[in-house]
Amino acid sequence: MKAQNLAPAILCPFVAYALPNARRHGCGRPPPSATATSSTTALSQTSSQVAGYPTLVSSSGQAITPGSTVLSTDLSTSSAIPTETLSTTVASDIVTVVPSSTATLESTTAEASTSTRASQIVSGLYSEATQISFKVPATEQCGNNDILTLPGMPWVVANSMYNADQMVGSQCTNFESILEATDGTREVVWNSVTDIDLVDSTKDLCKGYTNIGVGVNLNKKLSAITSIPAFFQWSRTNTTEFRGSNVFDFITAPTPSDTESTATSEFMLWIRIWGGQVPIGYAEGPVATLDLFGASWKLYEGQNPASGVTVRSLLVDEGFDGVFQGDLKDWLDAMAQKGYIADSDYVTVGNAGSEVFYGSSVMNATVALDIKT
Structure with missing residues (x-):
């Protein structure tokens, strides 16, 4: 049986509040790319993946975890x-x-x-x-x-x-x-x-x-x-x-x-x-x-x-x-x-x-x- 479309306005209040709001939902983003500068290393996405997440590599081939998209070449400026x-x-x-x-x-x-x-x-x-x-x-x-x-x-x-x-x-x-x-x-x-x-x-x-x-x-x-x-x-x-x-x-x-x-x-x-x-x-x-x-x-x-x-x-x-x-x-x-x-x-x-x-x-x-x- 095909369900009918129901607008939130005609639903009881508790159901209306449960509905996902199209303008509000925080959809994610594709894997980001970064532009190289004097203090950063550009990243590119490879086709290989680990645990369902993108594997990012620097231009030198170093693997980077999904936790960051740009690596600073000046380690003294990084914070824990x-x-x-x-x-x-x-x-x-x-x-x-x-x-x-x-x-x-x-x-x-x-x-x-x-x-x-x-x-x-x-x-x-x-x-x-x-x-x-x-x-x-x-x-x-x-x-x-x-x-x-x-x-x-x-x-x-x-x-x-x-x-x-x-x-x-x-x-x-x-x-x-x-x-x-x-x-x-x-x-x-x-x-x-x-x-x-x-x-x-x-x-x-x-x-x-x-x-x-x-x-x-x-x-x-x-x-x-x-x-x-x-x-x-x-x-x-x-x-x-x-x-x-x-x-x-x-x-x-x-x-x-x-x-x-x-x-x-x-x-x-x-x-x-x-x-x-x-x-x-x-x-x-x-x-x-x-x-x-x-x-x-x-x-x-x-x-x-x-x-x-x-x-x-x-x-x-x-x-x-x-x-x-x-x-x-x-x-x-x-x-x-x-x-x-x-x-x-x-x-x-x-x-x-x-x-x-x-x-x-x-x-x-x-x-x-x-x-x-």
Whole structure:
């Protein structure tokens, strides 16, 4: 059954707040290039990739990690980036997910099969969830602004292709089913089917965001939120070169219901990238490094040119191998500790999904995302 287009204005308030805003979403950028000067070394991107991220090399052939795009030749002017270790909450009923170079959860033509991935301890409750009867049947959504409401569930399924007018091809975000774990935790099973031509003039333009949006307990102060348990499991098969990313995207504001003004802040947690996509602010280098969710991350910040809003993105050093679990409250608390948001600020948007640029790719995914107060 084809879902109908639903405009945010006709949805109930909690659903409207969950919808990704086309003007606000902090889509990433292609790998940057730098111009050589007397104090810097020019970089060029190679076709080889490590852990799903671009490998950058200097003109002398020296490999450079994704943490910086320009290396200073005067080491006396470089400054250390602070590293922090933050506490995280892990469920007691756990299984260990270990990446394997011979049997991975993903198949892709754009990455080396020997790439190293981040491994993580994941709650067995999520993986043991079983399908339950649900009133909404499996639904295909291929319209450029298709949104499916799931009655009784805390989510909407959104195919938000806000740059569809510059897209050649199609993107579908399809609902499959609902799962339930033994403790009552619900999960949504969905898939994303991308078939977008690589057009040179628009290859660096993010075409849209295929995602699961949260609609319950938004517009609560950060201090009133006790936890944001998140689970994102996926398998992706690329049949052509594909550029995109899997991210969590949250917006906070000093006042409730504000999702658009320049008073808001956008925070993105980048758990996997393909095709060398990098966050806004990547060219300026990281402003901090953090240890969180059992992995190392670099923090980038920059202004979204379309909205004027500052976007702060945590990019994991090694992409997660098809599964992520964590309490996202730890992430937002870390941003508050750095002074980027206040405990009195409101969480007005929260979602999990994939940014897409181009390529033929199918992602099968399961998401559990909830804001608890």
